[in-house]
Amino acid sequence: MSSLPVCAILDDYQNAALAVADWSALEGRVELRRFGAHLGGEEEVAAALQGVEVVVAMRERTPFPASLFARLPDLKQLITTGARNRSIDLEAARAHGVLVTHTRSAGNPAAELAWAGMLAALRNIPAEVQNFRDGGPWQQGLGRSADGKRLGILGLGKLGAKCARFGQAFGMKVAGWTRTDLPARAEALGIMPLPLEQLFETSDVVMIQMSLVPETRGFVTPELLALMKPDALLVNTSRGPIVDEPALIAALEAGRIGGAVLDVFGTEPLPQDHPFRRLTNVLPTPHIGYVTEENYRVYYADAVENIVAWLDGAPVRVMG
DSSP states (O other): OOOSOEEEEOOOTTSOHHHHSOOGGGTTTOEEEEOOSOOOSHHHHHHHTTTOOEEEEOTTSSOBOHHHHTTOTTOOEEEESSSOOTTBOHHHHHHTTOEEEEOOOOSOHHHHHHHHHHHHHHTTHHHHHHHHHHTOOSOOOOOOOSTTOEEEEEOOSHHHHHHHHHHHHTTOEEEEEOSSOHHHHHHHHTOEEOOHHHHHHHOSEEEEOOOOOGGGTTOBOHHHHHHSOTTOEEEEOSOGGGBOHHHHHHHHHTTOSSEEEESOOSSSSOOTTOGGGTOTTEEEOSSOTTOOHHHHHHHHHHHHHHHHHHHTTOOOSBOO
8 A cells, every 4th residue: 555645636627637747756756646527515525535635626626614624634735726716715724734835827718718708609609500510591690799899897907907908909899897996997908997887787798807705796786787788798707606696597587688608607517407507698618717728737737846845845836
């Protein structure tokens, strides 16, 4: 039986972790265990990780609350891909003697996915592709152009700013709202600052680019959704709980808004019977905003470096 410390690689859905990085620096020093499927709830996670000293977690797919740390007495280092992970209780980690480290990332691929989803929805690309494959009529619908439409961006941080520049490049009338210093941020981007309600009332596309913090949970309320134009599109590639999910489902089912592009959900993986899986005015993707080859190469190369540094007694990229 191996006496090496065990490193568990979690939620490696694409079987990519060992392929995109060089793990040879850990040969003879660490035993690797890869989990390709989501382990499940806390009971399953705790059972699977008994005896594990190092965990490489993929973003927020597997939460690490205080109750889980208490059930993992052998855990010494928890690595999260990316610079932030709100599903890890850092205070509990410290209390249980667990070092939490992070990795870097490559660019802002989530902004690219938001843009790709918006364009696909405006031009009805998923329906057109399916009709094409099914041998239906050569053309069946009318798409809409982004040029000249108002793009309202909720949140003007790094991702919001990138999407604002995308909008400008596509000839959109870009407006924005953010919780802090709206006039200065809007001026720096060359976009129109709008009050929150006016942004929802007047935008053809409302794009959410906010972080999930206690103040933004449920931020997009039923009242804000009710202000949207009947043909407006809601794009959310940030975090599912920012939007009141039952209210969004009701608006989509009633056809009160034009549609939604969603890459994030309150529960992930999304249950098979969830309305978002059947609604034809939803363009859903399974939280792939950060899932690119370039990003994964950085994630896992840094994870290897973090483990080596920890083994050598000089940890790097420590959180908290």
